[in-house]
Amino acid sequence: MKILLVEDHAELARSIAGYLGQEHYICEVASTFDEAREKLALFSYDVVLLDIMLPDGNGINLLKLLRKEGVESTVIIISAQNALDFKLTGLSEGADDYITKPFPLPELHARIKAIMRRRSAHKNNVLTFQDITADLESMECRVKGKLLNLTRKETNLLLYFINNKGRMLTRQAIAAHLWGDYTDNLDSVDFVYQHVKNLRKKITDAGGKDYISTVYGFGYKLSAPDQ
Amino acid sequence: MKLNYRYTLAYAVLTFFVLSLGFAIVYSALSRSVTQATIGKLENINELVTSQLRRGLATVPDSLRPYVQASPVAAGAGPHRRTVVVQPEWEAALQARVAVVRLTTYPVVGGQLYRVASRAAVVEPRDAYLTGLVLVFAWTFVFLLALVVILSELISWRILRPFNATLHGIQQFELSQPQAIALPETHTAEFRELNDFLVKMTGRAQSDYRGLKEFSENASHELQTPIASIKAKLELLIDSELSEQQLRTLTTMHDELERLAKINQALTLLAKLEHFEPGPEALANLSQLVPATEAAFADLAEMKGLATTQRIAPGVRVPLDASLAQLLLNNLFSNAIRHNVPGGKIDVSLSETELLLANTGLAPSAPVDELFGRFKKGNAALDSIGIGLAIVKRISELYGHRINYDYANGWHRVRMIFADSKLPAV
Numbered sequence: 001m002k003i004l005l006v007e008d009h010a011e012l013a014r015s016i017a018g019y020l021g022q023e024h025y026i027c028e029v030a031s032t033f034d035e036a037r038e039k040l041a042l043f044s045y046d047v048v049l050l051d052i053m054l055p056d057g058n059g060i061n062l063l064k065l066l067r068k069e070g071v072e073s074t075v076i077i078i079s080a081q082n083a084l085d086f087k088l089t090g091l092s093e094g095a096d097d098y099i100t101k102p103f104p105l106p107e108l109h110a111r112i113k114a115i116m117r118r119r120s121a122h123k124n125n126v127l128t129f130q131d132i133t134a135d136l137e138s139m140e141c142r143v144k145g146k147l148l149n150l151t152r153k154e155t156n157l158l159l160y161f162i163n164n165k166g167r168m169l170t171r172q173a174i175a176a177h178l179w180g181d182y183t184d185n186l187d188s189v190d191f192v193y194q195h196v197k198n199l200r201k202k203i204t205d206a207g208g209k210d211y212i213s214t215v216y217g218f219g220y221k222l223s224a225p226d227q
Numbered sequence: 228m229k230l231n232y233r234y235t236l237a238y239a240v241l242t243f244f245v246l247s248l249g250f251a252i253v254y255s256a257l258s259r260s261v262t263q264a265t266i267g268k269l270e271n272i273n274e275l276v277t278s279q280l281r282r283g284l285a286t287v288p289d290s291l292r293p294y295v296q297a298s299p300v301a302a303g304a305g306p307h308r309r310t311v312v313v314q315p316e317w318e319a320a321l322q323a324r325v326a327v328v329r330l331t332t333y334p335v336v337g338g339q340l341y342r343v344a345s346r347a348a349v350v351e352p353r354d355a356y357l358t359g360l361v362l363v364f365a366w367t368f369v370f371l372l373a374l375v376v377i378l379s380e381l382i383s384w385r386i387l388r389p390f391n392a393t394l395h396g397i398q399q400f401e402l403s404q405p406q407a408i409a410l411p412e413t414h415t416a417e418f419r420e421l422n423d424f425l426v427k428m429t430g431r432a433q434s435d436y437r438g439l440k441e442f443s444e445n446a447s448h449e450l451q452t453p454i455a456s457i458k459a460k461l462e463l464l465i466d467s468e469l470s471e472q473q474l475r476t477l478t479t480m481h482d483e484l485e486r487l488a489k490i491n492q493a494l495t496l497l498a499k500l501e502h503f504e505p506g507p508e509a510l511a512n513l514s515q516l517v518p519a520t521e522a523a524f525a526d527l528a529e530m531k532g533l534a535t536t537q538r539i540a541p542g543v544r545v546p547l548d549a550s551l552a553q554l555l556l557n558n559l560f561s562n563a564i565r566h567n568v569p570g571g572k573i574d575v576s577l578s579e580t581e582l583l584l585a586n587t588g589l590a591p592s593a594p595v596d597e598l599f600g601r602f603k604k605g606n607a608a609l610d611s612i613g614i615g616l617a618i619v620k621r622i623s624e625l626y627g628h629r630i631n632y633d634y635a636n637g638w639h640r641v642r643m644i645f646a647d648s649k650l651p652a653v
Contacts, residue, residue, distance in 0.1 A: 100451075103455065
């Protein structure tokens with residue numbers, strides 16, 4: 001899958017591109033409005049990650065241009081603008097999603113995956129990890145075919161883990177994913193612990209292995225047991 | 228008290244004193260001239276009597292007898308000068324005690340010194356004219372006062388019109404408005420000076436305000452990208468092979484960065500809200516939003532063992548942007564949970580006029596009023612940045628809702644009183 005990252009901050013662009021590369025995406029970087037327009041004219045991309053503030057233009061104009069020319073790429077805006085800006089001013093109009101800086105990289109990955117899945121509606125709607133399956137249509141999760149009785153947050157959490165399997169997820173990243181970026185609620189990270197604990201218990205109760213490991217003081221990781 | 232009323236009052240007092248003084252002068256002048264006229268008449272009589280004496284008539288005519296006496300005076304009986312005496316006496320003819328003028332002259336007729344004494348009653352203005360005079364002055368006063376009141380209204384309307392327009396302009400002015408203050412043209416020098424000064428001053432205040440706003444907005448905005456970059460790098464680093472010591476250090480750095488990002492985000496948001504102009508028709512359906520927010524926070528409340536009770540009136544819509552309402556409720560609910568005690572309670576009640584969110588908790592350590600300020604925390608031990616209530620307050624103010632907070636008997640209460648409780652039924 002090809003991704004075009006439009007971001008003028010070179011170091012941030014390098015980190016994001018590096019991360020997406022690890023997730024087996026082909027990621028190209030454009031650092032200016034003109035460069036991005038040129039690349040979009042020459043090649044086709046599945047996803048465009050678009051920063052709004054570019055040195056030689058506004059990302060929103062690029063988005064309008066894309067839509068006018070009928071480019072079908074999925075566009076996710078990555079911007080330092082506040083989430084409220086998008087909601088109040090309809091800044092993200094025409095974009096498929098937006099994510100505000102600073103964001104956890106796994107969150108970006110989860111968003112890309114979610115949008116790509118929504119776009120290709122009739123394709124594979126079941127996520128699997130080892131013996132866990134998650135049906136994204138009915139939001140049902142099963143362990144070895146046995147239905148798990150999960151709350152909405154727990155389902156969300158499990159999907160986040162599966163989408164970012166093998167990666168370390170910080171408590172803050174999980175909290176931001178589960179509760180959004182509105183609250184000034186830093187101790188919601190304590191609640192992450194509770195949710196993860198419940199999820200692990202439900203999986204093991206259903207006869208699954210405990211794939212989630214704790215990195216004390218930092219976060220969690222979903223990984224296959226060492227072979 | 229309005230300016231022209233003050234003028235009118237001052238003028239009324241002044242007029243009263245001037246008229247009183249005028250009244251006193253008129254009264255005394257009148258009184259004096261009546262006496263003088265009587266003296267003049269008596270002098271005539273004395274002259275008449277004297278000339279009769281000269282013509283050899285030894286006695287005073289009968290008709291004058293009650294008023295004039297003439298008698299020869301022995302020579303050398305001391306100085307004989309003309310005397311005038313005015314004093315109250317019993318007057319038989321009038322059957323009253325009145326002022327009587329006595330004039331005595333000493334003419335020499337044929338070498339013989341005579342004493343001619345005449346007298347007459349004076350009708351003093353006190354008796355007859357006083358009431359009339361008072362009435363004249365009272366009516367003049369009333370008439371003047373009425374004229375002053377009417378004229379002051381007219382004149383002040385005319386003269387003070389530019390001033391009132393300036394006042395109106397100041398009242399309409401807001402620091403955050405994009406255009407300069409609107410003041411009308413005037414030909415009055417003082418008002419023009421005032422207007423020039425106001426235009427200059429508000430212009431400077433506006434440009435200062437804009438500069439500050441832009442700076443704080445840009446500063447926190449520009450910080451977001453470097454923070455995002457550091458955060459991404461830290462995350463990539465943490466995912467690599469590390470010793471426990473290194474991981475611990477990185478984790479601490481990551482946590483601190485997270486905190487920095489949160490503060491910065493909150494400040495950007497506040498800066499955004501500072502100059503946010505609410506749309507006129509934005510209505511938030513709180514009857515729907517409040518239970519929905521409660522449900523979203525239910526798992527957090529449950530984990531802390533909190534019991535929530537709700538009383539929600541149906542169909543409550545208040546002027547509030549929906550996403551701002553959500554932000555406000557999120558902050559209120561997360562506060563109610565965070566500042567609660569394990570096994571505590573949360574009580575939510577929504578009515579047509581207000582939203583009340585109460586929760587059990589420990590007493591705040593800072594004064595209650597300061598909690599709406601930035602970086603004020605009711606409980607220093609908690610890991611919050613203390614900006615949530617400032618945001619809540621700002622959002623409420625944007626739409627004119629009043630918000631207050633109090634703590635009593637172990638309960639924190641945040642009450643939001645809606646600006647307009649009479650909303651059109653939808």
